[in-house]
Amino acid sequence: MTITTAEENYLKAIFKIAEKEDKAVLTNSIAAAMNTAAASVTDMLKRLAEKQLIKYEKYRGVELTEDGNRLATTLIRKHRLWEVFLVEKLGFAWDEVHDLAEQLEHVQGEPLIDRLDNFLGHPRFDPHGDPIPDAQGRWTFRQQVRVSLLQPGEKGILTGVDDHATPFLQYLDQIGVALGIEIQLLDRTEYDQSVQVRISGKTEVTLSEKVAQNLLVIKG
Amino acid sequence: MTITTAEENYLKAIFKIAEKEDKAVLTNSIAAAMNTAAASVTDMLKRLAEKQLIKYEKYRGVELTEDGNRLATTLIRKHRLWEVFLVEKLGFAWDEVHDLAEQLEHVQGEPLIDRLDNFLGHPRFDPHGDPIPDAQGRWTFRQQVRVSLLQPGEKGILTGVDDHATPFLQYLDQIGVALGIEIQLLDRTEYDQSVQVRISGKTEVTLSEKVAQNLLVIKG
DNA sequence: AATAATTTTTAGATTAACCTAAAAATTATT
DNA sequence: AATAATTTTTAGGTTAATCTAAAAATTATT
Ligand SMILES: [Mn+2]
Ligand SMILES: [Mn+2]
Ligand SMILES: [Mn+2]
Ligand SMILES: [Mn+2]
Numbered sequence: 001m002t003i004t005t006a007e008e009n010y011l012k013a014i015f016k017i018a019e020k021e022d023k024a025v026l027t028n029s030i031a032a033a034m035n036t037a038a039a040s041v042t043d044m045l046k047r048l049a050e051k052q053l054i055k056y057e058k059y060r061g062v063e064l065t066e067d068g069n070r071l072a073t074t075l076i077r078k079h080r081l082w083e084v085f086l087v088e089k090l091g092f093a094w095d096e097v098h099d100l101a102e103q104l105e106h107v108q109g110e111p112l113i114d115r116l117d118n119f120l121g122h123p124r125f126d127p128h129g130d131p132i133p134d135a136q137g138r139w140t141f142r143q144q145v146r147v148s149l150l151q152p153g154e155k156g157i158l159t160g161v162d163d164h165a166t167p168f169l170q171y172l173d174q175i176g177v178a179l180g181i182e183i184q185l186l187d188r189t190e191y192d193q194s195v196q197v198r199i200s201g202k203t204e205v206t207l208s209e210k211v212a213q214n215l216l217v218i219k220g
Numbered sequence: 221m222t223i224t225t226a227e228e229n230y231l232k233a234i235f236k237i238a239e240k241e242d243k244a245v246l247t248n249s250i251a252a253a254m255n256t257a258a259a260s261v262t263d264m265l266k267r268l269a270e271k272q273l274i275k276y277e278k279y280r281g282v283e284l285t286e287d288g289n290r291l292a293t294t295l296i297r298k299h300r301l302w303e304v305f306l307v308e309k310l311g312f313a314w315d316e317v318h319d320l321a322e323q324l325e326h327v328q329g330e331p332l333i334d335r336l337d338n339f340l341g342h343p344r345f346d347p348h349g350d351p352i353p354d355a356q357g358r359w360t361f362r363q364q365v366r367v368s369l370l371q372p373g374e375k376g377i378l379t380g381v382d383d384h385a386t387p388f389l390q391y392l393d394q395i396g397v398a399l400g401i402e403i404q405l406l407d408r409t410e411y412d413q414s415v416q417v418r419i420s421g422k423t424e425v426t427l428s429e430k431v432a433q434n435l436l437v438i439k440g
Numbered sequence: 441a442a443t444a445a446t447t448t449t450t451a452g453a454t455t456a457a458c459c460t461a462a463a464a465a466t467t468a469t470t
Numbered sequence: 471a472a473t474a475a476t477t478t479t480t481a482g483g484t485t486a487a488t489c490t491a492a493a494a495a496t497t498a499t500t
Contacts, residue, residue, distance in 0.1 A: 006487065006488090036487090036488070036489090037488075037489060039491095040489070044486095047487095059495060
């Protein structure tokens with residue numbers, strides 16, 4: 001049984017939606033995530049169910065089977081390892097790698113990804129701070145908190161971003177925010193919930209609530 | 221106008237056939253090279269002609285246009301650069317990389333291949349000794365000769381192999397033949413045209429005519 | 441509970457890339 | 471030149487992946 005690129009992409013989308021909300025994943029959420037018509041999703045769900053990669057009940061939504069989960073996890077592993085390669089080895093910026101990784105993740109061949117992992121030194125996080133499951137599909141969890149939830153005086157190390165879109169990442173570059181830096185919350189403006197923060201113990205900048213919500217730190 | 225993976229593969233096949241024989245490339249040669257039915261080739265030729273990537277005259281065969289030639293050249297460049305990456309960086313053997321490169325060559329994105337080329341140090345030849353066209357599509361030519369055509373006493377440096385199949389490459393590994401080694405022809409047996417050669421000034425082995433025909437050296 | 445709104449599925453098409461079998465064109469042989 | 475053999479194209483189908491529009495099922499509201 002062979003699995004297509006389209007099928008892989010659906011499995012990944014289902015995995016990511018299920019990650020957030022723990023109910024069954026509905027047709028429309030998938031359609032939204034994949035930018036396809038709901039009818040196309042129904043079509044694909046039938047095929048995936050046929051291949052035992054999801055459990056599908058008409059009108060009730062879907063759930064990944066163990067096989068489906070394993071495939072989705074591997075795909076995410078591949079995507080994130082390629083992103084590390086593109087940034088660490090080829091020198092791409094963190095806002096430039098997603099679309100390339102979307103293609104590279106579908107290249108088939110187990111030895112390839114194992115050797116790539118080895119070449120990169122078994123990285124546990126990708127350039128956006130997202131965890132990379134290991135060859136056995138195990139995840140690394142971290143206790144992260146949004147900058148928007150810090151109390152004045154509290155600080156943390158930036159370990160992730162929630163929004164991966166180019167304009168956001170380039171904005172962060174511009175104000176000197178990168179993974180690994182220290183962010184201290186100085187003050188919060190009640191009116192719009194914007195926050196003043198100190199970056200790396202030096203620069204002070206104001207971040208909108210939206211920006212602060214997309215920055216994830218480990219406190220301390 | 222977007223180009224599909226299948227289209228790219230046809231262009232490459234046409235390029236490679238045209239490389240050997242200088243007449244127009246016929247439907248059946250393409251069908252043989254691609255392992256598809258002749259009718260499928262005709263189908264594709266119409267599409268490629270529609271896109272101005274080939275000049276196609278019914279029953280008369282095809283020729284690449286300038287656009288088609290450029291795309292085929294780029295595809296070969298990508299294929300061979302990825303092969304260098306897989307061998308040099310990931311440690312694959314030279315007989316293991318072709319199928320992976322067949323997939324990787326279709327990953328879209330100009331900056332990717334330029335950065336990869338740079339990362340690899342602008343290699344001019346792939347792991348099988350085949351030339352890698354540069355970013356402008358220029359080829360490096362070398363004056364190579366088959367070991368089967370050497371005179372007794374003559375020697376050369378192995379710079380290429382004509383057959384890329386795994387069994388052949390593994391056989392070469394086994395007898396200690398690799399790119400860059402010196403091969404000296406000691407004697408030829410008239411009966412079956414097999415040759416005795418000295419490898420790296422040390423080992424002596426007998427090569428069948430078929431093997432000797434697939435080894436390319438630069439004399440001297 | 442009946443009706444309205446929303447979500448999901450079905451029905452029917454389309455496109456790329458393949459296929460087999462039959463027809464047409466070209467090339468080789470008598 | 472006529473016939474036979476070969477090559478190529480056309481005709482007609484299939485499958486995966488998409489779409490729009492209509493029908494059916496579920497959920498929300500009166
Ligand atoms: Mn990504
Ligand atoms: Mn990422
Ligand atoms: Mn190859
Ligand atoms: Mn090669």
